[in-house]
Amino acid sequence: MSSQLLVERDELYGCWTWAGKTNSNGYPTWWTKAGPRDAHAELYARVRGPVADDRYLDHVCRRRTCVNPWHLEAVTQRENLRRRDWGYRSKLAKLACGHDAFLEAMRTPEGGKVCRNAVCRTSQEAALRRLEAEGAPRR
Ligand SMILES: [Zn+2]
Numbered sequence: 209m210s211s212q213l214l215v216e217r218d219e220l221y222g223c224w225t226w227a228g229k230t231n232s233n234g235y236p237t238w239w240t241k242a243g244p245r246d247a248h249a250e251l252y253a254r255v256r257g258p259v260a261d262d263r264y265l266d267h268v269c270r271r272r273t274c275v276n277p278w279h280l281e282a283v284t285q286r287e288n289l290r291r292r293d294w295g296y297r298s299k300l301a302k303l304a305c306g307h308d309a310f311l312e313a314m315r316t317p318e319g320g321k322v323c324r325n326a327v328c329r330t331s332q333e334a335a336l337r338r339l340e341a342e343g344a345p346r347r
């Protein structure tokens with residue numbers, strides 16, 4: 209069943225590691241009847257709303273095979289470029305989920321940040337179960 213959502217849960221960091229196909233650049237690609245979709249954008253749009261054309265999805269956990277929408281933040285190109293600077297990135301006040309980076313953050317081995325708030329984690333897990341039940345986009 210290629211239309212299934214195939215992710216492996218990283219229980220420690222809350223990452224949804226893509227276990228489906230990837231494109232030639234190694235980016236998660238969701239193959240549907242209508243063709244290939246960017247898995248990050250598709251999942252983000254489904255649970256957090258559409259990504260504007262001028263926005264980029266920044267991987268706040270710094271793991272590009274992670275498709276958890278709460279580890280992605282839709283930012284402007286300017287902001288995306290700024291975030292290449294580790295000093296700038298380390299001072300960001302909020303996590304991708306909206307929680308306070310100084311109170312709730314947990315650092316990934318790649319130098320990113322994820323949320324350790326239990327309520328936040330539980331709602332992410334519930335969303336993942338829903339997405340798994342729904343399967344691939346029909347568009
Ligand atoms: Zn992640």
Ligand SMILES: [Zn+2]
Binds near residue numbers: 323324
């Ligand atoms: Zn959170």
